[in-house]
Amino acid sequence: MKLDAHKLRTDFPIFEQTFHGKPLAFLDSAASSQKPRQVLDAMTHFYETSYANVHRGVYQLAERATQGLEDAREKARAFVNASSAREIIFVRNATEALNLVAYSWGLNNLGPGDLVLVTELEHHSNFVPWQYVARRTGAELALIPVDDQGELRLDGLDAYDNVKVVASGLVSNALGTVNDSAALAAWAHERGAIYVCDAAQAAPHVRVDVQALGADFVAVSGHKMLGPSGIGFLWGRADLLLRMEPFLMGGHMIRKVSAGETTWGELPAKFEAGTSPMAEAVGLGAAIDYLESVGLEAIEQHEHRLAAYALDQLSEIPGVTLYGPPPDRRAGIVSFNVDGVHPHDVAQVLDEDAVCIRAGHHCCQPLMAKLGVAATNRASFYLYTIPEEIDRLAAGVRRSRELFL
Amino acid sequence: MSDEQFYREVILDHYKNPRSYGVLEHADAHAEGQNPLCGDEVTVSVKFGDDGETIEQVGFEGRGCAISQAATSMLTEIVRGRTASQVAALPKEELLDEIGIPLTPARIKCAILGLGVLKVALHRAKGTPLPDEWQGMDFA
Numbered sequence: 001m002k003l004d005a006h007k008l009r010t011d012f013p014i015f016e017q018t019f020h021g022k023p024l025a026f027l028d029s030a031a032s033s034q035k036p037r038q039v040l041d042a043m044t045h046f047y048e049t050s051y052a053n054v055h056r057g058v059y060q061l062a063e064r065a066t067q068g069l070e071d072a073r074e075k076a077r078a079f080v081n082a083s084s085a086r087e088i089i090f091v092r093n094a095t096e097a098l099n100l101v102a103y104s105w106g107l108n109n110l111g112p113g114d115l116v117l118v119t120e121l122e123h124h125s126n127f128v129p130w131q132y133v134a135r136r137t138g139a140e141l142a143l144i145p146v147d148d149q150g151e152l153r154l155d156g157l158d159a160y161d162n163v164k165v166v167a168s169g170l171v172s173n174a175l176g177t178v179n180d181s182a183a184l185a186a187w188a189h190e191r192g193a194i195y196v197c198d199a200a201q202a203a204p205h206v207r208v209d210v211q212a213l214g215a216d217f218v219a220v221s222g223h224k225m226l227g228p229s230g231i232g233f234l235w236g237r238a239d240l241l242l243r244m245e246p247f248l249m250g251g252h253m254i255r256k257v258s259a260g261e262t263t264w265g266e267l268p269a270k271f272e273a274g275t276s277p278m279a280e281a282v283g284l285g286a287a288i289d290y291l292e293s294v295g296l297e298a299i300e301q302h303e304h305r306l307a308a309y310a311l312d313q314l315s316e317i318p319g320v321t322l323y324g325p326p327p328d329r330r331a332g333i334v335s336f337n338v339d340g341v342h343p344h345d346v347a348q349v350l351d352e353d354a355v356c357i358r359a360g361h362h363c364c365q366p367l368m369a370k371l372g373v374a375a376t377n378r379a380s381f382y383l384y385t386i387p388e389e390i391d392r393l394a395a396g397v398r399r400s401r402e403l404f405l
Numbered sequence: 406m407s408d409e410q411f412y413r414e415v416i417l418d419h420y421k422n423p424r425s426y427g428v429l430e431h432a433d434a435h436a437e438g439q440n441p442l443c444g445d446e447v448t449v450s451v452k453f454g455d456d457g458e459t460i461e462q463v464g465f466e467g468r469g470c471a472i473s474q475a476a477t478s479m480l481t482e483i484v485r486g487r488t489a490s491q492v493a494a495l496p497k498e499e500l501l502d503e504i505g506i507p508l509t510p511a512r513i514k515c516a517i518l519g520l521g522v523l524k525v526a527l528h529r530a531k532g533t534p535l536p537d538e539w540q541g542m543d544f545a
Contacts, residue, residue, distance in 0.1 A: 344469075348512070352406075403409070404412075
């Protein structure tokens with residue numbers, strides 16, 4: 001099945017406006033995606049017809065609100081093929097999901113002599129929490145290296161001993177590399193380690209099946225997959241979640257509170273202290289519906305085509321260095337540098353033509369150090385991206401060269 | 406504003422031919438700093454005159470965008486001959502006026518990176534005040 005990006009674009013109100021008199025070419029979806037009207041309408045409808053605090057109210061409106069939240073949880077469960085909705089914990093974003101695991105599992109299960117294995121590709125969200133928890137517990141931290149194409153080198157894995165955690169992204173936000181998470185999960189389990197998967201950059205673009213991955217924890221952000229900001233979820237294996245301490249304390253996460261002691265609530269409430277992001281969850285549910293109606297396979301194919309086209313266009317420009325693997329092994333992300341022109345300046349020139357790209361370290365400073373650069377330009381594509389926008393990207397890159405050379 | 410207006414000639418000139426480029430040997434004050442948004446880096450070093458207060462020589466090195474590097478180059482011309490406390494009190498607007506193009510908040514951070522690092526260097530050497538965005542960091 002092939003998707004029609006021109007048609008899908010009409011669902012996104014953001015594209016109805018112009019910048020500097022030009023249509024918006026939004027090539028920064030890896031940072032955050034735009035929102036279709038269906039998501040915005042679902043949230044507005046929830047606020048207008050079903051809003052009250054969830055779970056504790058006995059009146060009909062509160063039950064309607066609770067239903068909205070729990071329907072969204074069921075959609076999230078189905079979306080990642082989890083075996084039970086109680087394994088879906090709503091959080092603010094993937095960063096919070098990964099911190100939850102690092103704090104609640106890591107602080108209580110790591111100690112001196114243990115090794116936490118992350119990768120050179122990691123976003124800071126799946127790197128800094130582990131670095132911090134390793135330091136707090138006396139565990140060691142090591143990085144699985146990448147090769148020249150930005151792909152993980154799994155050939156040296158057996159040199160690592162006493163591995164307790166393997167944490168990696170499924171898709172690199174900086175280079176678009178699609179990692180073999182299933183292999184990492186299997187390898188981790190052979191050694192009695194857990195495997196933590198950051199799927200923030202994967203879930204919008206490829207089918208994420210937590211059971212097929214064999215992961216122990218999978219983190220997803222809503223805002224990168226057409227949903228609102230402020231909502232994401234952690235999927236975790238129930239047997240691990242049940243044995244973990246809570247992350248945040250407060251209302252809703254308790255079973256019984258007394259002056260002397262508090263006992264924890266059931267899953268997923270144990271990890272959802274405080275008032276939930278209800279309308280955001282409803283919006284996420286609508287985003288999942290939208291993605292399923294377009295089809296994840298169609299989205300993945302569309303992005304592969306765009307990535308191949310962009311790599312083709314950019315490679316014809318003298319002085320352009322491209323990073324990352326070939327298009328068949330990457331998501332719709334293209335990272336590059338222009339010789340003699342800093343990424344900020346490339347992005348500034350592109351902005352003049354209403355082309356939005358990201359310029360910076362993409363929250364991946366260990367990877368930038370490995371590549372020997374401070375920053376790169378990153379163009380990223382989604383289901384609403386059309387080839388004409390990539391032509392405008394290439395034209396702007398040429399213009400930036402002319403300006404500076 | 407077109408690209409040509411934004412990257413006006415004086416900025417491209419400072420970017421391509423930075424003034425005072427290089428780290429001074431036997432500097433009296435020295436600091437390096439990063440822009441956390443983009444990872445750009447600037448190193449600044451200073452030598453004072455006989456009064457121990459007036460900036461006689463200033464040098465910088467860095468990697469970054471045209472705005473951050475050109476702004477730091479322009480800064481070295483502004484501060485030479487001024488005292489440490491004068492420079493510590495130098496408002497960022499004076500540098501931004503010199504740059505002379507409208508900058509978004511993100512690009513202002515680029516433009517004042519060198520100024521911030523210079524103030525850190527002076528703070529270390531002379532105890533002059535730090536700008537807000539550099540407070541709370543470890544400069545021991």
